[in-house]
Amino acid sequence: MxxxxxxxxxxxxxxxxxxxxxxxxxxxxxxxxxxxxxxxxxxxxxxxxxxxxxxxxxxxxxxxxxxxxxxxxxxxxxxxxxxxxxxxxxxxxxxxxxxxxxxxxxxxxxxxxxxxxxxxxxxxxxxxxxxxxxxxxxxxxxxxxxxxxxxxxxxxxxxxxxxxxxxxxxxxxxxxxxxxxxxxxxxxxxxxxxxxxxxxxxxxxxxxxxxxxxxxxxxxxxxDTAEKTKLLNLNTMLAEWGARPRNGHKGLFGHVLVVGGDIGMAGANLLAATAAARSGAGLVSCVTRPEHSAHFLAARPELMVHGLAGGQLAKGGILAGLLDKASVIVIGPGLGQSEWARVLLRSVVSSNKPLLIDADALNLLAETPEILRSHTAPRILTPHPGEAARLLECDTVQIQRDRFAAVLALRDKYQATVLLKGAGTLIADADTTAALYLNSGGNPGMASGGMGDVLSGVVAAFVAQGHFPAHATCLAAAVHAAAGDEAASSGERGMLASDVIDNLRGVINRYAAVSG
Structure with missing residues (x-):
């Protein structure tokens, strides 16, 4: 063709x-x-x-x-x-x-x-x-x-x-x-x-x-590409990625920092960090509550875990060093909306690093959108329709009435690459001259807790490996959906976010295996 x-x-x-x-x-x-x-x-x-x-x-x-x-x-x-x-x-x-x-x-x-x-x-x-x-x-x-x-x-x-x-x-x-x-x-x-x-x-x-x-x-x-919507093709995108250099090392593949995991919500942070590691990031670190550190390391010893209490979030302290080392920062999975969460969000934004903002970080952003005024690095927002409604100060019905208009409104208001979750996930490039993108993969089994946290980790891993934000987001949406479809081969009901993580590595490496 x-x-x-x-x-x-x-x-x-x-x-x-x-x-x-x-x-x-x-x-x-x-x-x-x-x-x-x-x-x-x-x-x-x-x-x-x-x-x-x-x-x-x-x-x-x-x-x-x-x-x-x-x-x-x-x-x-x-x-x-x-x-x-x-x-x-x-x-x-x-x-x-x-x-x-x-x-x-x-x-x-x-x-x-x-x-x-x-x-x-x-x-x-x-x-x-x-x-x-x-x-x-x-x-x-x-x-x-x-x-x-x-x-x-x-x-x-x-x-x-x-x-x-x-x-x-x-x-x-x-x-x-x-x-x-x-x-x-x-x-x-x-x-x-x-x-x-x-x-x-x-x-x-x-x-x-x-x-x-x-x-x-x-x-x-x-x-007039800005007025069209392009269907994502996973095999094409993976083929364009190509093989890793034989003399590569972890420093070449970026450092993802995942910030979140308040009391009772540690799993979200762990899912995002694990997904980032399984998606090829060279290094993955976590900032979470001190109470969770031992559990994180027991579950996933490859992660670098930093438990920080409120008193350890002072400017110029441990957190500043962690932010400085990161290639890209994910904030939101299990973050909560406590003062601890708010301090973390302000610190992360002020680091001026590439950001992926999800979950409770989106809800906090909806309250104080002006927080992004000083942030000039690329940023990615990944709301579901409820979060999108809060970000646009409307209701979910209005978002779902025209998802295409909603994702463009989010892009324009927050000057970000935006992924609007849901059946037929939509991605709007921060570049207003670019086409919209739609991912048609995925299945109803993915309508369960933690799936969005996994997606955040995949997106961040691809940014860390050098993909531009919009391309990383598109590729991640397609990979995440394909991994979900493979997990659904055993049935859609009862599928867990960790089942999707288990399939990420195979999906990402599928093209190399087929072409080899």
Missing amino acids: SSSESIAHDYLYTAAQVRELDRLAIASGIAGFELMSRAARAAFAEIPRRWPDKSLIDVFCGGGNNGGDGYLIAALAENAGMAVRVWALSDPLSLRGDAALARQSASDAGVVIKRWEGERPRSQALVVDAMLGTGLTGLVRENYAQAIAAVNTSEAPVLAVDLPSGLCSDTGRQLGAAVRASVTISFIGKKRGLFTLDGIDCAGDKVFDTLAVPSAVYLQLSD
Whole structure:
């Protein structure tokens, strides 16, 4: 695949960008009806491939071009000898343009077309969802919501055309109701809403077809990278990393300092530090409460552990020496919000070292964002939606309503590389001209305590080894998710953060093993 062709596969697009790609494709000489016909053929090809035993096809069609795709799929199914019926959610005779031509093609093929009045899909049928596409912006209208409910409560598998009906193409949230598809085939540009939030559950298996749109069309849109979202590819990133020098030593691979672990929360610090060590950092140190030192060393003797009480945090003391030696500092895992924690945060920020701020350090930062004014080194924030809401002084619902907007707002407010956790993790580079990044890996088993602490350690280890903050964050997100997916091979329920740590080393070294 050439670099220009890979743009179509590697990037995610908004609905407006896909419409522009459509326009550019038509301007390049491909008729709109031809694009619709190609989409129908690509979708129809999935039916015998995925469901070779299905000969009953119920196609639910809306009133726009998405419905036009459905009418053409119905025509193809009818011509293939399948028992097809179309349920029209709007008056078929009101269709215009290419959609009207598609409806006529279905009628000419002998497809039975009826207005939908509450009917459920037939038993043993395959449902083709061609009701609502990328043009939907507001809540689903009542008749469409009822049709979506009829599809979802049936036992029929569902092939969604371009987008599950009711899903917001740009944000991935349900707009009142959304089809839960078995397979979604999308065209020309991958819709970013399919890869995050509700889109992950609604889309099912995702298939993509460029419809043979020329590479030049994508290149016409490629200059505006800041408006696109790039899918992370772990194998590509690991391949670019390359092998370690044979004469390397621990000093070449950086020194991670993990600060946190208040009373009752020592495990978070230990998880982050262990993950950093397993991710290749040359040296890893911890600052924690004195009560925890012996337990840390017993659990992980490779760490350098410093137990500091409140009276030992004076400026110029032991802490200052530890901060000075660090290549990158993680603050937050198990930090708490006591005065001990606040002194540590102020000291770490004033060291002006590269920082990763997570967990309780984010909550303290939300209270006093001005603390970063004197910090000029690179910084990375890794909030979950609740922490992001506190940082932006809003609620979690607002964050989840548009995760893409939220991660950009965090980047701009805190002038940092930001990783917004959740299904379809998003990363915004501190460089405002760069694209967003989305990691599609991971699984529900990772929704358990300590997973974020592990991620913080991995990110810091990659920064310590010389990766730029945004690249380190992207690589860490992909590695962390892949390690979680390997851990889930034994089952998602009951998976622990330490199970992910156990898989980090193998994932990071996988490319070298394969290429060797």
